[in-house]
Amino acid sequence: MRQISLLFLVCSLGVCAAPVLAQDQRAYDGPPAPTLPATVARDSAGRTTVRAVRVAASLRIDGNLDEEIYRTVQPISDFIQVEPQPGAPGTEKTEVWVSFDDDNVYVSVRASESAPEQMIVNEMRRDSTALVQNENFQFAFDTFYDRRNSMSFQFNPLGGRMDGQVTNESQFNPDWNPVWRLAVRRTAGGWAGEAAVPFKSLRFSPGPNQIWGIHFRRINRWKNEISYLTRMPASIGTSGHQRVSDYATLVGIEVPSGSRTLELKPFVASSLASDVTTTPAVRNDLGGDVGFDVKYGLTPNVTADVTYNTDFAQVEADEQQVNLTRFGLFFPEKREFFLENQGLFVFGGQSSNNQGDTPTLFYSRRIGLESGHLVPIGAGGRVTGRAGPYTIGLIDIQTRGVDGFGVPSTNFGVARVRRDILRRSAIGAILTGRSADALDTGSSATYGLDATFGFFANLTINSYWARTTNPGLRGDDTSYRTQVNFNGDRYGYQFEQLAIGKNFAPSIGFVRRDDFTKSRVQLRFSPRPKRIRGVRKFTYQASAEYFENGAGQKESRELLGNFETEFQSSDRLQVKLQDNYELLAAPFKIARGVVVPAGGYTLRFLRVDAIAGQQRMFAGDLFVEHGPFYDGTRTTIGYSSARAKFSPHFAVEPGVSINRVTLPYGEFTATLVSGRATYAVTPQMFLSGLVQYNSSNNTLGANVRFRWEYLPGSELFVVYNEGRDTSASGLPTFQNRAVAIKVTRLLRF
Numbered sequence: 001m002r003q004i005s006l007l008f009l010v011c012s013l014g015v016c017a018a019p020v021l022a023q024d025q026r027a028y029d030g031p032p033a034p035t036l037p038a039t040v041a042r043d044s045a046g047r048t049t050v051r052a053v054r055v056a057a058s059l060r061i062d063g064n065l066d067e068e069i070y071r072t073v074q075p076i077s078d079f080i081q082v083e084p085q086p087g088a089p090g091t092e093k094t095e096v097w098v099s100f101d102d103d104n105v106y107v108s109v110r111a112s113e114s115a116p117e118q119m120i121v122n123e124m125r126r127d128s129t130a131l132v133q134n135e136n137f138q139f140a141f142d143t144f145y146d147r148r149n150s151m152s153f154q155f156n157p158l159g160g161r162m163d164g165q166v167t168n169e170s171q172f173n174p175d176w177n178p179v180w181r182l183a184v185r186r187t188a189g190g191w192a193g194e195a196a197v198p199f200k201s202l203r204f205s206p207g208p209n210q211i212w213g214i215h216f217r218r219i220n221r222w223k224n225e226i227s228y229l230t231r232m233p234a235s236i237g238t239s240g241h242q243r244v245s246d247y248a249t250l251v252g253i254e255v256p257s258g259s260r261t262l263e264l265k266p267f268v269a270s271s272l273a274s275d276v277t278t279t280p281a282v283r284n285d286l287g288g289d290v291g292f293d294v295k296y297g298l299t300p301n302v303t304a305d306v307t308y309n310t311d312f313a314q315v316e317a318d319e320q321q322v323n324l325t326r327f328g329l330f331f332p333e334k335r336e337f338f339l340e341n342q343g344l345f346v347f348g349g350q351s352s353n354n355q356g357d358t359p360t361l362f363y364s365r366r367i368g369l370e371s372g373h374l375v376p377i378g379a380g381g382r383v384t385g386r387a388g389p390y391t392i393g394l395i396d397i398q399t400r401g402v403d404g405f406g407v408p409s410t411n412f413g414v415a416r417v418r419r420d421i422l423r424r425s426a427i428g429a430i431l432t433g434r435s436a437d438a439l440d441t442g443s444s445a446t447y448g449l450d451a452t453f454g455f456f457a458n459l460t461i462n463s464y465w466a467r468t469t470n471p472g473l474r475g476d477d478t479s480y481r482t483q484v485n486f487n488g489d490r491y492g493y494q495f496e497q498l499a500i501g502k503n504f505a506p507s508i509g510f511v512r513r514d515d516f517t518k519s520r521v522q523l524r525f526s527p528r529p530k531r532i533r534g535v536r537k538f539t540y541q542a543s544a545e546y547f548e549n550g551a552g553q554k555e556s557r558e559l560l561g562n563f564e565t566e567f568q569s570s571d572r573l574q575v576k577l578q579d580n581y582e583l584l585a586a587p588f589k590i591a592r593g594v595v596v597p598a599g600g601y602t603l604r605f606l607r608v609d610a611i612a613g614q615q616r617m618f619a620g621d622l623f624v625e626h627g628p629f630y631d632g633t634r635t636t637i638g639y640s641s642a643r644a645k646f647s648p649h650f651a652v653e654p655g656v657s658i659n660r661v662t663l664p665y666g667e668f669t670a671t672l673v674s675g676r677a678t679y680a681v682t683p684q685m686f687l688s689g690l691v692q693y694n695s696s697n698n699t700l701g702a703n704v705r706f707r708w709e710y711l712p713g714s715e716l717f718v719v720y721n722e723g724r725d726t727s728a729s730g731l732p733t734f735q736n737r738a739v740a741i742k743v744t745r746l747l748r749f
Helices: 002-012 022-027 129-133
Strands: 040-042 048-051 053-055 080-083 094-100 104-112 136-142 150-155 161-167 171-173 181-187 190-198 209-220 225-228 248-254 262-275 282-299 302-310 377-387 390-399 410-421 425-434 444-455 459-469 478-487 491-500 516-525 535-549 554-567 572-584 588-591 594-596 599-612 618-629 632-645 650-663 666-682 685-694 699-711 714-725 733-744
Touching: 053 248, 094 209, 094 248, 104 136, 129 150, 129 161, 136 190, 150 190, 150 209, 282 377, 588 666, 594 650, 594 666, 618 650
Parallel strands: 048 248, 053 094
Antiparallel strands: 040 048, 080 225, 094 104, 104 190, 136 150, 136 209, 150 161, 161 171, 181 190, 209 225, 209 248, 262 282, 262 733, 282 302, 302 377, 377 390, 390 410, 410 425, 425 444, 444 459, 459 478, 478 491, 491 516, 516 535, 535 554, 554 572, 572 599, 588 594, 599 618, 618 632, 632 650, 650 666, 666 685, 685 699, 699 714, 714 733
C-alpha cells in the first residue's frame, strides 16, 4: 500500500514510471527494476538497472534543473572510479536523471565540485578531441540492447560537445553528428547540464516498450579522476563507452510508434578556383552547384541514405606526414557522407584509422579521389541497420568520368554483413567491387570472412581471410590474419600472424605493404606503485616482429623495448629503444637525389618523449630520436600533438618534425612544420586556420575554414585553400587557390 501511494504521489507531480512487464525482467541482464522515486538498483554481482521516467511536459533545456522531476525523483548516483583508485567510490558527487516524453529522451546531470575554482574548462569547439581533457560528462545508449553497439554523447561545463558511434565494442566513430540540444550552467558547487536527444536521431527496435543499455562517465580533470556508473576494468581509462557489455540496463523507456524518419538536406555551393599546374591553366574559374542528401527510416532500425551530386567543399585539409619508408601513407576519411556508420564496414578487427600493416578492404577515399584529384560523385545510396542479430551495410556509388585525367565513370559497391554470436563475439563477411580503374582495365572485386571473439573482461581474438580478383593478376592473391590480445590493467600480451600475398590488391582498399608473412609478439607489465607519490603507473613493454617475403626470405625484423612513467598529473615520460633489420630487394629513393642501394641494413634508434597532459596550457609531445639509419645516421627532434590554450575560445596547435639524415651517398633534412589556430565563437561556430610546410614534397599549404551550425543540423561553411611550391629559390611559387561557400539546410519530417 505504501508503494502504491508513493507511486500515485510521484505521478500526480507530472512524472510517472512506465510498467516493466514480467517478461521484460527475464529479458534483461540486471537486477529487478527500481520503484519510484528510486531510479537505480544494484546487485551483488555489480550489475545495475536504472529507470527512465516519463514527464508530462517537455523539459526546458536551460541547465537550471528546476523542474519538478529534480525534486521528486531520486537521482542516479554512486559512481565508481577506474582512475586513480580502481573500484573506489568517486570523490565528487554526480547525480543523473533520465526522462522522456513523446519526442525526446532527456539526460540531466548535476556535477558537484569541492573546489569549483580549480576546474579545467578550456575547450568550446564541437567535436574537439581535447574535450576529454576537460571536466566532462558522457552518456551513451545501447538502443538495441545487443551489448555491442551504442551512440555516445559528451559535454563540458562550457557547452563544448562531442558525439559518436561505438561499433562491436571496438570501433569509435566521432564523426557521427546527430541532432540534439544541450544547455549547461556553472553553479556555486560545480556545474549542471541538460541534454535532449530526439527519438528521430536514434535507431531502436520496434515496439513501444523498450529495454536499452545505458552508460555514464564523469571526468574530474583537475584531479585526473575517471569514474563510471558501473564497475569497469581498471585498464579502460576514458574508453568505458566502448565496453557496451558492461553498460547498465535502462528500463521504462517508451518510444513513439508508427512514424518513420525522413530527412532532406539540400545544399547550395559556390567556388572560385585557380590552378596553374593543369593544362590548360585555370584562373578565377567561377563555379556553382546544388545537390541533396536524403535519409529515410525504412524501419525503426534500418535506414536508407541517398546522395545526389555530392559536394565536399567543406572538408578540411589533410595533415601532412613525413614518410622515410618505402611504404604508402594512410590518410583518414573526412567526408561526412562516408563517416556515418563507418565502423560497420571495418573488417577483421582493424582500426578505422589504419596505421599498421593490416589491410583495409574498404577504404572510402578511393571513391571520389584519383591521383590527388577530385572526381565528381554523381549519385550514391547506402542502407545500414539491424535485422535481429544481423547488422547489414550496403553502399553503391557512381562517379563521373574526368577526361583531363583519363578517369572513366566508375561504379563502386560494398556489401557488409555481421552476425552477433555468444555474448561479445561476431562473425561476418564483406564484398567490394569496382567497375573500372583509371586505366579502364575492367572490373575487380574483394571478398572476405572475419570473426571477432570477446572472452572474459580483457581477452579478444580477431581473425579474417580475404581474397581479391583483378584483371591480369592471378595467384598469390589472398590475405589472412589471426590476433590474440589480452589487455588487462597490470598485464597484457598480444600474438599475431598476418599474411598478404603479392597480388592481393583490393581495388577500393588500402594495403601498406604486400608479399609477406608477419609474426608478432608483444608483452606488457604495468604495475601501479603504491609507495611512490606522484606516479600512477609504470609500463614495461617489449615486442618482436618478423617479416618473411613470399620467397621465404627474411625481409625485415623489429625488436622494440619501451618504458613509460605515467604521473598522477597525466604527464608522461617515455623511453623507447628499437632495433630493426630491413632488406631492400631494389634501390630505394628516400629523398630527391638520394637513393639507398639494394641490400640488408640495420636501423636502430633511441627515442625519448616528454608528454605534457592535454589539460595543461601548453600540452604536447616533445621528443628526440637518434641512431643508425641504413649506412648512416638519423637524428629527429619534434613537437607533436601540441596545443597551447589561451582561453576557452582560442587555441593554437603548433607542430614540427625535423629529420636530419646523413648517408654515404647523400645528406638531406626532411622538415614538416604546421600550425593550426582555432577561435570558437560559440560551440556551434568556429574559425580554424591550418598552415603546413613539407620539405619532402616542397609544398606550402594553407586552409582556412569557417563553420556555423545556424540551426540544428544546418550549416554554413566558408573555406579557403592555397598551395605553393617551395622547390625554387625565393618566394614560394603559386600553384592553386580556391574559395568555396556552402550552405546546407536540414528538413526533418
